[in-house]
Amino acid sequence: MVKRLKRLNIFMLLLLLIFPVTVRGEGYIRPNNFMDKSGAEKVAEIKRFQALSNLMVTGGINDMTYKVLYGPNMVVKDVITNPPTSGEWIVINKTKKTLTYYNGTSPMYKFPVAIGSSATPTPSAKAKIANKHVNPAWGGMNGKYQPKAADDPNNPLGERWMGLSIPGHSGYGIHGTIKPGQIGQAVSNGCIRMFNYDIETFIFPRVKVGMPVWMGTDEELESWGVSQIVVEEAPQPVEAVQEPVEVETFQPAELLEF
Structure with missing residues (x-):
């Protein structure tokens, strides 16, 4: 039951962030799941909020996160001009440290990830899912490193692995983690790490072998026709709505009575 509610909350947040409710005036707060949290749980939810908002994942309320959180005119947009398929596919944004799951040109899910360090970077490539x-x-x-068995609590892959087929590279994949605090950082040996709940609940069950996975920086993705942005739009003027005036009606017979 708890997992179902959490799954619904994340789905509703994505809808609200991509198709935001128009609220004007003081007191606007964009829907989120972290205001009532504390500690590591709050940081994790801030990272999810940033991923949903096409922001760089940091886990902290920086200036841009604050602006999106309290700015009713901030609009999240994914502009896809050249998708590799009309079906489902994945984009890893190495600048923002996010994973976006698309259906054609429409985003279905957005999650924070960890990527490779500067010494062992995640390659930029148009890859495919090779195995699960x-x-x-x-x-x-x-x-x-010392190999780890499948049930070893120190296994850095977590409980899910999706291997990638990348031209000129081998050994890379998208997987879970035993270090959730590092999500949003460039710390891995080149693989893409996700929160275990996110990959186990949303991504792994849907992914199929052969699915396209594009990995690149903001600039590289834009050159491939993928723009993941958040912009401030001018507020729309609110037209005054005249309330209907109730007019009392009379029957002809009533008009003759004195």
Whole structure:
């Protein structure tokens, strides 16, 4: 029941952020799931809010996050001019550190991710999902680290793995994490990490082998026809609505009575 409610909350937030409710005047607050949270849970929800808002994921209320949170004229837009398919596909934004799951040109989900560090960066590429595994073992990157069994709590892959087919590269994938506090950072060996709940509930069940996955910076994605932006639009003038005037009607017979 709790998972179903959380799943519904995330879905409703995406709808409200992409198709925001028009609210004018003082006291506007964009829908979010972090105002009533504290500690690590609050930070995680701020990261989700930033991903949903096409903001750079930091986990803190910076100036732009504050502006989107309290600005009724801030509009989240995904402009896709050249999708690889009319079906479902994924975009990893390395600048914002987000994963967006599209159906054609329409975003279905947006989540914060961790990407590769400067020493071991996530490659920019038009890739595809090569394989999927539940509760995967980890090989330790060809001897660089100690391998971890599937049920090892120290397995850095978490409970889900989606391998990527990338021209000229191998060993990369999208997976869960045992270090949720690092989501939104450039800290991995090149793979894309997600919150376990996000990948297990929303992404892994839908993904199919062969699905396109585009990975790049803001500039690279824009050159491929993918713009993920948040802009401030001028407020629309509110037209005065005249209330209907109730006119009393009389029957002809009533008019003859004195």
